[in-house]
Amino acid sequence: MFFLKFVIKNIFRHRLRSILTIVGVAVAVLAYGLLRTLVGLWYAGVDRASDTRLITRNSISLIFPLPVSYLERIRGVPGVKKVAYGSWFGGIYIDEKHFFANYAVEPKSYLELYPEFVLPEKEKSAFLMDRKACIVGNRLAKTYGWKIGDLVTLKGTIYPGQWEFVVRGIYHGADRTTEERVLLFHWDYLNEAVRQTAAGRADQVGFYIIGVTSPAVAPDVAVAVDALFKNSLAETLTETERAFNLGFVSMTEAIMVAIQIVSYMVIAIIMVVAANTMAMTARERLGEYATMKTLGFTAPHIGGIIFGESVAISLAGGILGVVLTFPAAHWIEVELAQYFPFFSVSRETILLEMLAALTVGVVSGIFPTWRGSTIRIAAGLKRIG
Amino acid sequence: MTEPPIVEIRNLSKSYRRGSQIIPVLSGISFDIARGEFLALMGPSGSGKSTLLNLIAGIDFADTGSIQIAGVEITGLSETELAHWRAGNVGFIFQFYNLIPVLTAFENVELPLLLTHLTRKERREHVEAVLSVVGLTDRMDHYPAQLSGGQQQRVAIARAIVTDPEILVADEPTGDLDRASAEEILSLMDRLVTEFGKTVIMVTHDPRAAEKAHLVRHLEKGELQ
Numbered sequence: 135m136f137f138l139k140f141v142i143k144n145i146f147r148h149r150l151r152s153i154l155t156i157v158g159v160a161v162a163v164l165a166y167g168l169l170r171t172l173v174g175l176w177y178a179g180v181d182r183a184s185d186t187r188l189i190t191r192n193s194i195s196l197i198f199p200l201p202v203s204y205l206e207r208i209r210g211v212p213g214v215k216k217v218a219y220g221s222w223f224g225g226i227y228i229d230e231k232h233f234f235a236n237y238a239v240e241p242k243s244y245l246e247l248y249p250e251f252v253l254p255e256k257e258k259s260a261f262l263m264d265r266k267a268c269i270v271g272n273r274l275a276k277t278y279g280w281k282i283g284d285l286v287t288l289k290g291t292i293y294p295g296q297w298e299f300v301v302r303g304i305y306h307g308a309d310r311t312t313e314e315r316v317l318l319f320h321w322d323y324l325n326e327a328v329r330q331t332a333a334g335r336a337d338q339v340g341f342y343i344i345g346v347t348s349p350a351v352a353p354d355v356a357v358a359v360d361a362l363f364k365n366s367l368a369e370t371l372t373e374t375e376r377a378f379n380l381g382f383v384s385m386t387e388a389i390m391v392a393i394q395i396v397s398y399m400v401i402a403i404i405m406v407v408a409a410n411t412m413a414m415t416a417r418e419r420l421g422e423y424a425t426m427k428t429l430g431f432t433a434p435h436i437g438g439i440i441f442g443e444s445v446a447i448s449l450a451g452g453i454l455g456v457v458l459t460f461p462a463a464h465w466i467e468v469e470l471a472q473y474f475p476f477f478s479v480s481r482e483t484i485l486l487e488m489l490a491a492l493t494v495g496v497v498s499g500i501f502p503t504w505r506g507s508t509i510r511i512a513a514g515l516k517r518i519g
Numbered sequence: 520m521t522e523p524p525i526v527e528i529r530n531l532s533k534s535y536r537r538g539s540q541i542i543p544v545l546s547g548i549s550f551d552i553a554r555g556e557f558l559a560l561m562g563p564s565g566s567g568k569s570t571l572l573n574l575i576a577g578i579d580f581a582d583t584g585s586i587q588i589a590g591v592e593i594t595g596l597s598e599t600e601l602a603h604w605r606a607g608n609v610g611f612i613f614q615f616y617n618l619i620p621v622l623t624a625f626e627n628v629e630l631p632l633l634l635t636h637l638t639r640k641e642r643r644e645h646v647e648a649v650l651s652v653v654g655l656t657d658r659m660d661h662y663p664a665q666l667s668g669g670q671q672q673r674v675a676i677a678r679a680i681v682t683d684p685e686i687l688v689a690d691e692p693t694g695d696l697d698r699a700s701a702e703e704i705l706s707l708m709d710r711l712v713t714e715f716g717k718t719v720i721m722v723t724h725d726p727r728a729a730e731k732a733h734l735v736r737h738l739e740k741g742e743l744q
């Protein structure tokens with residue numbers, strides 16, 4: 135009891151120094167937690183991928199199309215349950231800063247393959263019946279204040295012109311990992327327009343999405359599909375949605391690794407700073423520690439006081455950092471919504487934040503604790519006066 | 520039959536090493552201190568007074584020789600054993616009081632009692648008793664910085680006697696005080712000897728302080744005169 139009180143009194147002795155250390159640890163812990171969350175979310179796209187969905191694209195590159203005529207042949211492959219297709223539209227709303235994904239898809243099977251896009255039955259049939267219709271994700275609709283019946287105009291980039299769509303449905307994600315910032319419209323609508331303006335580019339799709347009967351058959355289906363179009367004009371590359379997403383992620387892998395390293399360095403730096411502060415503090419109090427030893431206190435008592443102070447300061451910083459993590463994550467979720475479907479900090483990250491703070495406290499306390507508890511009394515007493 | 524001396528020192532030697540140089544400080548000192556003595560150790564600066572006092576108080580280690588205190592040979596004790604022994608047998612009074620700045624007068628005096636098995640209530644009683652001996656009952660919630668030098672030294676004396684040790688060691692206890700405060704402290708120490716039967720060993724180079732003592736011994740060139 136006394137020791138706890140004594141440790142707390144000691145912390146408040148150099149109020150500014152302690153507060154700065156606590157804030158420093160808090161900021162480091164906060165940065166660590168946010169960076170870790172960011173890296174985790176980047177890879178989360180891979181994790182949330184379904185393993186019963188395959189994606190088929192042109193084997194040369196994603197930007198090369200495939201004929202829509204492949205549809206029937208893919209459907210014939212054993213193990214294939216359902217096939218949808220679509221094209222990346224790349225339309226711009228207002229200007230480039232208002233980026234969101236928009237695809238032209240074959241709507242019926244696409245929605246069947248993506249049950250995580252939850253749409254009321256009425257809106258769904260309205261969307262399917264109207265060729266100029268689109269559906270948008272809930273977050274996207276909220277961002278721009280779109281309501282059912284609103285007209286949305288996109289400026290085409292790959293497909294020139296102004297494109298108008300009527301919002302017929304607003305989908306919700308089945309869970310929070312679902313991307314809610316997508317606009318989907320009818321591929322037929324796109325294709326008809328292309329047929330009139332650039333007939334050569336008609337009847338082509340960017341990708342096929344294949345629903346397989348079970349995850350076990352997915353590899354065989356992929357091989358079978360690609361074998362079908364071997365030596366044809368447009369060879370295909372079929373892979374699981376997971377592998378497809380991983381392909382995107384691996385392009386940014388180096389950046390993610392760098393961010394991870396930075397997140398550890400932030401902790402290492404605050405460790406050095408805290409260790410220096412604790413060493414300075416303990417050095418100033420050596421005379422007091424020697425006095426206490428004179429009175430009969432032993433190395434474990436003195437060590438406990440110094441170590442306790444170091445750990446208490448760092449844990450206070452850790453708690454502050456954890457508390458700040460939530461509003462910071464919320465701010466990112468709102469401000470950087472186009473990059474992350476959600477930005478929530480996992481319980482594991484919170485635990486790691488506290489563990490990082492504890493490590494800072496322990497490591498920065500080791501040297502001063504050793505120094506203070508092993509001080510020889512006669513030498514320590516000479517420091518007073 | 521007379522009472523055996525409380526301190527018996529035989530052939531005590533101590534030297535310091537400074538680099539390759541060996542500085543002898545005490546060379547073969549032998550002397551006794553009687554129970555209830557008020558002894559002043561005098562001598563020029565650097566003569567080894569503090570060193571000798573530290574050895575008697577068990578906060579430094581001798582090279583050779585023996586120190587028996589109330590029948591206990593303390594030169595043979597380990598560091599932890601010495602810590603326990605000090606807590607029960609010696610009270611310390613320092614030149615610069617050595618109070619813990621973040622603790623109140625009460626808490627400073629209570630400090631040595633935390634190493635005992637006394638209850639909170641018992642500790643409070645002991646602390647209040649010794650604070651009244653030194654006349655600071657009304658200041659017990661003050662921090663050292665809020666007290667004068669003389670008052671701080673009285674708190675330190677209260678801390679030294681709160682565990683009721685037989686021996687009190689004081690290294691220049693009046694060295695940092697004005698005349699009036701020094702007088703007060705010396706009278707208080709005199710009272711501890713005459714009224715409470717303590718044995719006081721005081722290092723000083725102030726002749727007026729030495730005057731208050733019942734016995735004065737001089738240390739010079741590592742030997743007791």
Ligand SMILES: Nc1ncnc2c1ncn2[C@@H]1O[C@H](COP(=O)(O)OP(=O)(O)O)[C@@H](O)[C@H]1O
Nearest residue numbers: 535536537544563564565566567568569570571
């Ligand atoms: N830790 C130490 N290391 C080296 N020399 C020391 C140490 N402590 C004391 N001395 C030397 O021992 C001698 C006696 O010191 P001290 O006992 O403090 O003298 P006094 O208290 O009589 O002034 C001095 O010459 C001092 O410089």
Ligand SMILES: [Mg+2]
Nearest residue numbers: 568569570690
């Ligand atoms: Mg001295």
